[in-house]
Amino acid sequence: MNNKQNPAHTPQVELPPEETPVSVYDLTVAYHRKPVIWDVSFEIPPGKLVGIVGPNGAGKSTLIKAIMGLIPKASGRVQIFGKPYQKNRHRVGYVPQRESVDWDFPVDALDVVTMGLYKEIGWCLPVRKKHRARAMEALERVGIADYAHRQISQLSGGQQQRTFLARALVQNADLYLMDEPFAAVDAATEKAIVQILQEMKQAGKTALVIHHDLQTVPEYFDYVILLNMRVIDHGLTAEVFTPENLQKTYGGRLTLLEEATETMRRREQSL
Amino acid sequence: MKPFVLVFLFASFWPECLILAATETGTIQTQQSITDRSIAIPEWNDWKRVFLLKDYNTRIVVFGTTLLGMAAGMIGSFALLRKRALMGDALSHATLPGIAIAFIIATGLGLDGKTLPVLLAGAAVSGLLGVATILLIRNMTRLKEDAALGIVLSVFFGAGIALLGIVQQMKTGHAAGLESFIYGKTASMVASDAWLIGCAGLSCMLISLLLYKELTLLCFDEGFAVSRGFPVILLDMTLMGLVVVVTIIGLQAVGLILMISLLVIPPAAARFWTEKIVNMTVVAIILGALSGMIGSAMSAIFPNLPSGAMIVLVATAMFLFSMVFGIPRGILIRKLRRHELNRKVNRQHLLRGLYEFLEARGRLKEKQSSESTFVPLSKLLQMRSWSLAKLKKIVKRAQQEQLVVALQEDQLRLTKAGLLEATRIVHEHRLWELYLITYADVAPSKVDQDADAIEHVLEPEVIAELESLLVQQSTEGILQSPHTIEIHQEETKARHSSRRRST
Amino acid sequence: MSGLEQWNWYLDGWIIVAGILCAVSSALLGNFLVLRKMSMLGDAITHAILPGLAAAFMISDSRSSLPMFLGAVIAGILTALFTEWIRGFGKVDEGAAMGVVFTSLFALGLVMIVQAADHVDLDPGCVLYGAIELTPLDTILIAGWEIPRVVVVLSIVLLINLLFVIFFLKELKLSSFDPALATTTGFNSTIIHYALMTLVAITAVASFETVGNILVVAMFIVPPAAAYMLTDRLGTMIVISAILATLAAATGHISAITVPRWFGYQSTSTAGMMAVAAGLLFAVAALFAPRHGIVVVLIRRQILAWKILAEDIIALMYRIEERNPQLKPDATYLREILFSQSVPTSLTLRYLTKHGQLSDSNGNYELTETGRDHARQLVRSHRLWEHYLVEHAGMSAENIHKQAEKLEHFTDRQLREKLNEDTIATDQDPHGRPIPPEEKTN
Structure with a gap:
């Protein structure tokens, strides 16, 4: 009987909790009482570019949203730099999926980026010139300063994605959570995002990125989390990103587990 | 001042100018019978009285409805962008039972049940109860938002009607006063009412001004707002609360059935004039103010026109005008842009046709003036599904742009500029074809159509990217076509027409 | 009138x-x-x-x-x-x-x-x-x-x-x-x-x-x-x-x-x-409404919570019995292990006693024969699940117990059989404890 496990590849030196960007213990999240992720636990060392990889429906977006408390967790604990998310919110930048908003909304790219500063500006106070200047800098960093005054529906998909990235950058956070920033973008945008990620890493920041394209994982990320309802494995890309682990992540769905989950839901309804 | 505001101000005032002009000639009126309630054209003096606000009463009414329109325009902008336009509908219907109960209770306590603050307090309570019920149904049952709205709207309204039936029987209550809340009765507005509307409306505007960026963020990207720690639920409640307040202060002027229109129509119309939320709010405020002003003025002049309905119809007229003539989002300008694009597409097709014709016969390198570089129209006609008349029109336009010259009726030749342009177009087309074949796995036989559909809308940066992506293939300058170019075949025609059918 | x-x-x-x-x-x-x-x-x-x-x-x-x-x-x-x-x-x-x-x-x-x-x-x-x-x-x-x-x-x-x-x-x-x-x-x-x-x-x-x-x-x-x-x-x-x-x-x-x-x-x-x-x-x-009504949904959720508590109690009793047949735990002892509230626990204990799954001797409880049967099946489900999760889901041994805990309540005989087929024939769970048989073996 194979009882040998893949123990979590935790960093060799135990870090003090306030230096660990994200630590997740036993996180379970359910949508309509159907569990989407089960008992997920991991810790991320600082200053790493972390890719979250897994098949469709593996709960990748759910994981990121649960880390930020956007959706309620059924159980478990999440800490950002050793504190609950609510306490350290200012240190987190979030790049949502592009589809999550209505791009017909009457704002231009600069307005969207400025939104990243609203919290900092404070209640009831207007946006000032210096804030716009900072937003413009962020747009320059992602290389679309020329389009700052275009209404957002007139931006290409890649430009929209970069606008979202700029909105996160402008916050000057220490940890960035990105939900599929590479989905359906042009090569120039992909390059720009990778460049930004590298700059972030150099500045000692951490990024947690949901990623779809397995081929580019080793190139872009130095740390991966393999997710399929639960964490299959996590650790340095070189150690963890193995064909065997990928097989486990993408291959054979846990049919019985799903069946049981389904029964659980049905039973709860029909009781 | 931004030009659109000026255009807009003019546009909204001109019907009045017309009416004013018309009345000067039409002042001689025959005596009317007393029972005739059809619209009479009033005397010039009546006009003057209303427009110079000589009447104390008119002054109050116009002041009140204008402020109401401004407040509704501002709050409505957020409600519209939050996609909650119909919430106002359900909510305003839901105020009726509250009004009736407030009247019954106030009368029971020996107070004057018809004072506006009492009735509006009742309206607010039952409006909020309506919102709570909608949220309860939407979140706790399997029914969707639309059903929740419909249920609350109709059941609350039914309860209100039943209660009005009782109010009518009360000794003190001529229910006529209450029924005016259903349709609105601006004329019954007194100074204190106008002050109430003014104060409440201005406070609503002030609150939404203070929360401007927070509300914008809420409407645009709720998830991001939560992740940044904004109290989204509280903000949402604030917005709904503002809608409730605006709705109930509008009850008296336009009535509960039409109140939603002041919240929806001016912002929806404003959206056609701008791509910036700040401008949209400003335009919506102006439009709302104008609807209130003009509508109530007209109803003051023509006593037979119900004020609420007139305010709405004025707003509708502005909406229609904006929808058609609005820049940059109106229908006309978009049609025009589409037309431009079609022209561009046709021109590009023509140039590409000429180029490919010459290329197939190896005459590209020949001197442009020589005989052999002429292309007969009939050959071009075979290449695309153009009618002769259309082709001639396209050619004529290309001639004006000095891209081609026509020798005789049916002989065409590219000019120098034309050849340059054609080379660029063909290059881009083939780049795109190559890209589709290499990266999108499109069969070479089909690639022409796909490239055709997209190439005209490519941005320069995408072209540059294509170039760099396909750098190996494109070193030769102008690309070879990845498929055989069908020039003579009738199939081309058949293929294009079949494509047209399928799209 | x-x-x-x-x-x-x-x-x-x-x-x-x-x-x-x-x-x-x-x-x-x-x-x-x-x-x-x-x-x-x-x-x-x-x-x-x-x-x-x-x-x-x-x-x-x-x-x-x-x-x-x-x-x-x-x-x-x-x-x-x-x-x-x-x-x-x-x-x-x-x-x-x-x-x-x-x-x-x-x-x-x-x-x-x-x-x-x-x-x-x-x-x-x-x-x-x-x-x-x-x-x-x-x-x-x-x-x-x-x-x-x-x-x-x-x-x-x-x-x-x-x-x-x-x-x-x-x-x-x-x-x-x-x-x-x-x-x-x-x-x-x-x-x-x-x-x-x-x-x-x-x-x-x-x-x-x-x-x-x-x-x-x-x-x-x-x-x-x-x-x-x-x-x-x-x-x-x-x-x-x-x-x-x-x-x-x-x-x-x-x-x-x-x-x-x-x-x-x-x-x-x-x-x-x-x-x-x-x-x-x-x-x-x-x-x-019998299935989708607001009240019914709330009640159903509550009943489910109680049912799970009841099953947890008898499964725990089975495990206690396994280790130490002499120990007859009382309510406080059970609550400490299960982290459950006192009122629901005592209510559930009374329910279980009334339905003949437990016998109560002055506050100390013991499984009856029916209770033991029921508990055996629960524990079997639990350990089969642990086994399955280790084998197929590549889960570390210290994690699986909790997960199996959730699943066992929803496992009927059919699913148990499938689990049994899907796991390598064994009579021990990953922690090295025996998996009880489907039927009582005497």
């Missing part, structure tokens, strides 16, 4: 019949409005038929039916069309487009009615909330019977709606569920959509004299919404909505007569009370 002593079988009977006919014919169509998430389009159309009605009055100078229906049907279809156009061409959000169209048309209608008021006896109030109380007075002679005109009209409309729903049930079902699929399989869902909107307009016109054009929304939406809470099947839903509509109409009229008397007033608007009655029926359905 109840007010019913003035009951007049002729008058009140016809009023109830008219109310029922109106409510049922609306509810039949309303099912599809609710299912297609178009309730508010129904609301918009009923508002927007006003100018159609007014135009018909102005032209024909009377309340004759044909021009009225024609005007309203045109207005109704125009509402649907305009909404679609403004949404499509003007790129306006659908709700807003609807709001623009129906309020504009309603305002137009209002102006027209006020202008027409001299020519035709038409009270705007009557259009809004009907005058069902007056319907028995306006009769026509059919086969020697004096039947109220409204009843005749509504019967015809009911018949049309009934035939429409019966004959096109399959098409309606498909196009409500998946319009794209419906179109590709050859049913044109656009035609179905406009046919439905036409019938909604016709029904609204036929109803405006009884319940008025706003309260008919209550008849369209509320009974089907209540029926939707009660069943998962379309056919049943339609039947239930018709029954609820009938109930709402009848109780609506009776309560319009009786309820105000309790407070010393005369009777009130029947139409209003019909809407209220429908609303109350909906509230009852939404709260107490």
